[in-house]
Amino acid sequence: MYAPAVSEDKITGRPFYRSKGFELLVLIVVGVVVAAGVRAYLLQTFYIPSGSMENTLLLNDKVLVNKVLYRFRDPHRGEVVVFEPPASWGAGPGEQEYIKRIIGVGGDHVICCDPQNRLTVNGQALDENYLFPGDTPSDDKFDVTVPDGRIFVMGDHRSDSADSRAHLDSDQGTVPVGRIAGRAFAIYWPVSRWSALSVPSTFDKVP
Known part of the structure; x- marks a missing residue:
């Protein structure tokens, strides 16, 4: 029983x-x-909805974003950031967040292009080996001095990126630092693409 x-x-x-x-x-x-x-307050995940950062970031990659870093220091050139675009970019509040690479920070003089068809920042040419294969640094010419408290951003797939160059008529295409959600520092999905999003060494040479 x-x-x-x-x-x-x-x-x-x-x-x-x-x-x-x-x-x-x-x-x-x-x-x-x-x-x-x-x-x-600390970390957030984002997925990549477009090809504007190829081949650094591919469509549907997922990245980790540090949301507190810029509370302790200013953004640096070469970092990949997620931000809410200014209203002048045509996206409504909270409607969409962009992910791009910082090319210039407050006070920087960014020019496209020098006689060798390279971007220059404060007179230093950038060796942009992270660009999408076959892309030029930019088909659009510009000469921008980034205002304090703002950043100038570009996608790594220059021919498929609506970035600061597309909005030069409004604050020279720059983005307020206060609109940055955080720094994207790693790809975590898919597993086969696990990697850190480091700052290219070419930015170390910019004065």
Whole structure:
């Protein structure tokens, strides 16, 4: 004759708040709260919806974005950032976020192009080996001095990127630093593309 099934709580006489089931529930709740806090204040994930950053970032890649970095320091040239475009770019508030590479920061003089068809920043030519194969640095010519508190951004797939060059008539195409959501620092999906998004060494030479 089989004894009827009895819950562990009834066998041990432990109240529910001390049971394994309750402990698991608490762990789940704490995990959700921590994850929500991390997403809101520390890290966020974004997927790539277009080819404007190829081949650095491919369509549907997913990236990790550091949301707190720029609370402690200014953005640097060469970093890949996620930002909300200015209203003058034609996107409504919160409608869409862009991901581009910072070419110039406040005070920088960015020119396209020198006699060798290279971008220059503060007179230093950039060796942009991260560009999409076959692309030139830019088909559009420009001469921009980036205002303080703003950045000048471009996609790595220059022929398929609506970036600062497309909005030169409004604040010289620059983006307020306050609109940056954070720095994209790694590709985490798909697994085959795990990699860090480091700053190209050519930016180290810019004075």
